Amino acid sequence: MPDLFRFRFFTSSSQWIVGGFFAILLGLGLWLHDDYGVSWDEPNNHLNGLVSAKYLAQLVAPELVARQPSSHLIPDIQNFADADHGVAFELPLALLSFVFTHGDSQAFYRLRHACVFLVFVLGIWALYQLAKQRFESWRWGLLAALLLVLSPRFFAEAFYNGKDIVYMALFTLAVYTLTRLLQRPTLGRAVVHGLTTALAVDVRVQGLLVVLVTLLMLSLEARYRPRVERSHLLRVGGIYSVAALVFTVLGWPYLWALPWQELLAATQRISQYPWEGRVVYFGQVLRGTQLPWHYIPVWIIITTPLPYILTALAGVGAWMWEISQRGRASLSTFAGRLDLLFISWLLVPVLLVIGLRPVVYDGWRHLYFIYPALVLLTVRGVHTLATVARQRPPWRPVAISAILLVGGGMIHAAWRIARDHPHQQTYFSILPPSFAQRNFDLDYWGLSYRQGLEWVLAHDLAPTISVYSPWPSGHLVYTNSLILPPTDRARLRFTNHPNADYILTNYRYRTQPFPDTTGREVHTIRVNGVRILSVFQRSGK
Template identity: 45%
Template sequence: MLPIPLRTFFAARQRSFYVRLYFGLLLLVGLFCYKDYGVSWDEPVDRTNGMVSAKYVGGLVAPEWTSNQAAFTDTPDIHGYRENDHGVLFEMPLAFVDQLIDIRDSRTYYLLRHFAVFLVFVVGVWALYNIGRVRFNSWRLGLLLSTLLVLSPRFFAEAFYNGKDIVFLAFFTMGVYTLVRLLQRPSLARAAVHGVATAAAIDVRILGVLLIALTVGMVGLEVLFGADARARRWQFARALPVFGVVVVVAVIIGWPYLWEAPIDNFLTSLENMKRFRWNGEVIYLGERVSTLALPWHYAPVWIAVTTPVAYIGAFLLGSLATAFAVLRHPIAALRTFEGRLNVLFIGWFALPIVMVIALHSVIYDGWRHLYFVYPALLLVALRGAWALWQQGQRLRWMRPVAVGAAGLAGLEMVYTVGRMVQAHPQEQVYFSFLPGEEADRLFERDYWGLSYRQGLEWVAQHDPAPQLNVMGQNGGLIENNLAIMKPEVRARFRVWQPGQEQEAGKQLYFLGAYRTHPEAYPPSLGGEIYTLKPYGVTALSVLHAW
């Protein structure tokens, strides 16, 4: 029997040890995996976006150094650049690192980039852990929550190459964590930190302005229903203006596009986001559907089929529990800090999805534009699982149900880990419960184009010829994935363009993925000699023609 202070001390040391061990192991996993992934559609463009802003900033701060950088010679000027309104808080520092350490080879750059994306993802996992620790008053449940995110196959894969959606997820989650800290104990320092975190999210993607709405709404709930509301009103009355000023200043500092005309350019960027229209096609439920005419259920269905079943079941349970508590005793539910956080998590998840449906917003490539709501889904899911477990402890007849549900969820997590290891490094084509042939028929598969790297490596390993002639459904994706391969292997490949006359006696390999091409490739392109099928889903075919 230790005195309470000693017990508290040792418990804190235990928590610190296990939390550090957990995140140390997560970083170690990243070190083992970051070299394995290909280069996606967006990465070359994202790199250019960062270079454009870096050139602009460098020209203002260090014009002589900037003029001596050969890479900036071919970099477009920010004025008139088509994508100059994109947030570059992640891309621009990476561009400066690229120039400062003088990266000469594309493979080095993309490996650095992939590890940098993963580091940002780890920060997001850490933020989610802390939100869970506060909400459930348990560091163990906080680590369980983090594990749910890491063991989400598509998110794990994209944590190495998706510099847009995963980076925004991490920054948005950090913004929610700083909001939770502000709500716990309002102060000017916490308001300023939350302002910086909010600005950082906005400077990655302008949709981060949702954090401002969540902040105002949650502060309103704290003032109305929090303990000692009268005393806290003055604290929040002082904190909110500080938050607002810091957000404005930090957003402008972190977004060079705004420097010359902060208000006008910000409004232009916001309007461009509202009016964004990509007139393309996606494969959805077995049909070709225009991105301008997506059904309302497009995002919910994609969420359902790409999220582990146990997570979805627990999320539904948590949503029902929250709705029941609020509707049955709204005042009592909102009187507790945990109850108000439950409302925050539901709003975090539901508000963006409702906006997409109501505004008929264009989204594509699954639901990647809404990835930032996924941590909220996990928080609600853990609330549902924890509520079921607590009921099992109180009611004898519920105990077998709670234990059985926990056992099934644990088995699915183990099964998911096994499937991730087996599918590596193509976890991005994960479907939770659909058989491979059904996924092939109903949905797009490797829309990122990462499987091209594995196909190219297979060709290089199985054909010793000094020159390997390849062409693909998309030549740009072949070029992207050659860029991350070792220089000596890359030098063996020659990319052919459609319609280019084939040289007599030269072998030609055709690589085709299945983004907007759900059907098999015609025999006229050659015989299929290799098929990449992670999770039983056909991600890439390699055809051989003479």
């Protein structure tokens, strides 16, 4: 009876702790979601959702769409350049905005940021389940969830990045449903995994990687199952493939609207996206098509807390040691096969980018979906160190010191998140501020323009204020005004001429300060000593 009571107590307490963690996380998101500006991509992403919503409405009630006074402002799906971008997130959000925001841009972006964060929390839950499953303890699952939350750049982007963060969350969810399928390959779980795969694909077509990984992992699973179960795994793979295809088509109206020949051409365009923008990398302004092979690895290192990286390397090292000692036998356990999945999840996309050199830009945001794998390997590193500390006394001081280093890294990351709010998207882990200022892109999303506009409005009581921002971020001044109250928006006038009352700049593509002829710098936003936005006032104002 005492043992049974103890089991029930710890089971109950773990539910309260985990439930409390996610409740606090949701509350934090609801509290903070209105603090962030509007990022570069958000208006166009929303338009993509509206384009698909218009297409669906035309299928059901074309007369009603024709009577809408603003319908002509939304392009037809056949003529919209970005219609080949998935809308699994943007389409439902467009419908929610129609119901709840009634054309109010401030209400819409508040809703949008809250929804992005909710999807992020879903991804954290999936990561928690993966770590809990692999290490057979809710405590290790909670550590993985904390590590992702306490990653400053990801914390900020969890409120506004409706592409990369949403894709990361849904990709992680798909990996979790994959591991459940591998554990117990039922037809129902195959259908559920097909649905989560489709959600990832319908945000980014690169989600098709989940299909390849699923089929490979099912094949690997068959090697370690009795012969009589292999035909069942084959059926499960077939059901999954059909479900993934059907749900992908159902969730992507673009696939309904174009003939297959054009879809094949669109797939090629997506795989070789013709981005002609530039980035700042080690002080040089480079085209997105000219980046060196080390661009992605460097950005991962300089924007991830260093203790996480070092411990993830320990996790990879522990896996390699096990492979060297046991060979293929290490894959005979489910935990061993999960380790192979996590290692592949982290390393294969990076190696493909290094080898194939597709267009990537704005840091490593196109590969954010691998970050949960890095977190899982960090947890594996801590788990290995804890095992060493328990089983090998001579190594105990080293192992405990490494564990304390990770704990210190988490505390420091939490402090930076609180101190740098709401500009954690400009976090650098190991770079001195002056070096980061001169050598790398800073606030490339343009969120700091919101706080710049708010400062201008608070310190200049004129009924009309003209503002200007130099190329290439000029439109971001207007974009960030959309989340301001209507009375504040009404006071702003946006101009394409530098003789405006105020000039705002986030230093995009620029490594040096502006000359004195620009005006008097009256306000500066700095994050950890790095200037990310300046407000200049024209002489005579």
